[in-house]
Amino acid sequence: MAQSVKSDPWSSKAYTSAAGFVPKLTTTVLSYLSPNPTDHILDIGCGDGILTAQINSLVPEGFVLGLDASASMIATAKSTYSSTGLSFDVHDCRQLCSNPAVKSKKGGWDKVFSNAALHWILRDPDTRMNVLRDVHAALKPGGSFVFEQGGAGNVAEVHVTLIGALVAHGMRTALNDVGFEVEKLEIEYRPTRLTESDVQGSGGLEGWVRLMGAAFLERASSEKRDDVVRWVVGVLESVGRRQDGSWWIGYVRLRGVARKRE
Numbered sequence: 001m002a003q004s005v006k007s008d009p010w011s012s013k014a015y016t017s018a019a020g021f022v023p024k025l026t027t028t029v030l031s032y033l034s035p036n037p038t039d040h041i042l043d044i045g046c047g048d049g050i051l052t053a054q055i056n057s058l059v060p061e062g063f064v065l066g067l068d069a070s071a072s073m074i075a076t077a078k079s080t081y082s083s084t085g086l087s088f089d090v091h092d093c094r095q096l097c098s099n100p101a102v103k104s105k106k107g108g109w110d111k112v113f114s115n116a117a118l119h120w121i122l123r124d125p126d127t128r129m130n131v132l133r134d135v136h137a138a139l140k141p142g143g144s145f146v147f148e149q150g151g152a153g154n155v156a157e158v159h160v161t162l163i164g165a166l167v168a169h170g171m172r173t174a175l176n177d178v179g180f181e182v183e184k185l186e187i188e189y190r191p192t193r194l195t196e197s198d199v200q201g202s203g204g205l206e207g208w209v210r211l212m213g214a215a216f217l218e219r220a221s222s223e224k225r226d227d228v229v230r231w232v233v234g235v236l237e238s239v240g241r242r243q244d245g246s247w248w249i250g251y252v253r254l255r256g257v258a259r260k261r262e
């Protein structure tokens with residue numbers, strides 16, 4: 001068995017309550033998996049097994065192994081789903097091929113699947129490439145790796161607000177540390193209308209990105225910068241542009257009053 005991560009931040013009960021929609025929003029990635037009845041499939045970061053069991057029902061003559069680092073998730077998976085050709089194991093998938101069941105069929109798995117877990121599994125830069133090498137080694141020649149994971153900007157508003165709360169907390173501590181009494185510290189989410197300009201490219205989101213995002217744009221070669229700006233403006237069009245043509249973006253202000261202690 002199974003090596004597990006040190007502490008288990010996952011609880012299958014909390015997952016079902018707070019994010020039970022995750023394994024349900026998988027029509028597209030499951031269509032890419034396109035299971036054949038005899039497939040042997042590994043599901044890495046399988047969670048409570050709901051999706052693993054669904055995949056198992058699509059491979060009546062095959063086999064599905066669900067692996068997850070969380071003992072809570074695997075306990076729920078084992079107690080909820082039992083079927084021939086379906087198995088679960090607690091395992092840290094950063095070392096995928098050290099799992100005995102994976103190893104015993106190394107180079108013979110038809111498919112490796114993962115939903116909503118790779119962004120956790122690949123987070124550690126020391127083991128990231130190892131995971132991809134192990135997935136490659138586990139698969140038979142021609143086998144496929146089919147995955148969906150969080151992309152850049154995933155749950156951006158929560159991410160930004162969490163960081164904002166930590167920054168506010170850090171600001172309060174830092175002000176206290178240098179001798180201030182913090183009287184007021186507040187965060188305001190303030191969607192803000194951008195200015196327009198008659199000078200091509202200097203107003204709206206384009207002008208704002210060129211000005212405020214200059215340090216980012218410097219990372220692109222000078223020939224690519226216009227493309228990057230166009231890309232950003234294009235991606236944000238649906239959220240930032242209103243029907244009257246004005247551009248709005250989500251300014252968040254941290255505002256405070258601190259008094260020097262006497």
Ligand SMILES: C[S@@+](CC[C@H](N)C(=O)[O-])C[C@H]1O[C@@H](n2cnc3c(N)ncnc32)[C@H](O)[C@@H]1O
Pocket residue numbers: 005010022023044045046047048051067068069070073091092093094114115116117120121
């Ligand atoms: C959001 S859940 C997704 C579960 C399932 N695939 C689904 O679609 O419902 C993410 C899962 O990744 C697992 N996970 C995180 N790091 C892992 C690791 N290093 N090895 C194996 N599983 C891991 C967590 O324990 C958790 O069950």
